[in-house]
Amino acid sequence: MVEPAERARLFELASLLLTYPDAELLAAGGELTAAAARLEHPDVAAAVREFLTWLTGTCATEVQQHYVQTFDLRRRSGLYLTYYLHGDTRKRGIALLTLKQRYRAHGLRLAPGELPDLLPVVLEFAAVTGPGDGEAPLRQHRRGVELLREALVAAGTPYRHLLDAVCRALPPLTDADREAVAALAVDGPPVESVGLSTPGALDVPDELAAIGLAPYGASSPDRSWSPHPPCSTPEARP
Structure with a gap:
């Protein structure tokens, strides 16, 4: 069993490591490794160290392209948890709104254009708010998290x-x-x-439309539910 304090450390670290690996994140390799060293659960610590070995030992461009190809170009391994459960439906819009309201009740404000079901955001909320209400979104989307894990295992990605x-x-x-x-x-x-x-547009109330259903809404580029990545070479984000 992973204790609550250990879960908070893990969720905080995983939240950072699952964001786009920009120059600031890649330059913090030493600090991230030190944070991983504070994890006490042997299996959890070993898994995070394995990832950091790849992250700190791979050139920046390759890491960035790998991230885009893994998470941005494949719905099967997308980081938006409500999509796994609800797809592009009204229920997803309601789930997004519910998450946003939960965050607001605990003082967490999203960055402009950021969806509340993005896994790094859900992990950050769990780390900051703690067991109970903070970890509830992770438990509610346990199946989506597992499906994402299985997709990443099948793809062989260090993530x-x-x-x-x-x-x-x-x-x-x-x-x-x-x-x-x-x-x-x-x-x-x-x-x-x-x-x-x-x-190509869902008829949803204005409050839900303001949140947006993309990704991966009907207006998003066609990225099929396929275990195989596109053949085109991804470009790193700006």
């Missing part, structure tokens, strides 16, 4: 080590969870085909 560590700190999957994850892995998230006011 799988971070999800391995996070999943070790979460409640174990039930048999029902495993069945649901297996079904989602085959069928993908639900798709809404009714109530469209215009082609």
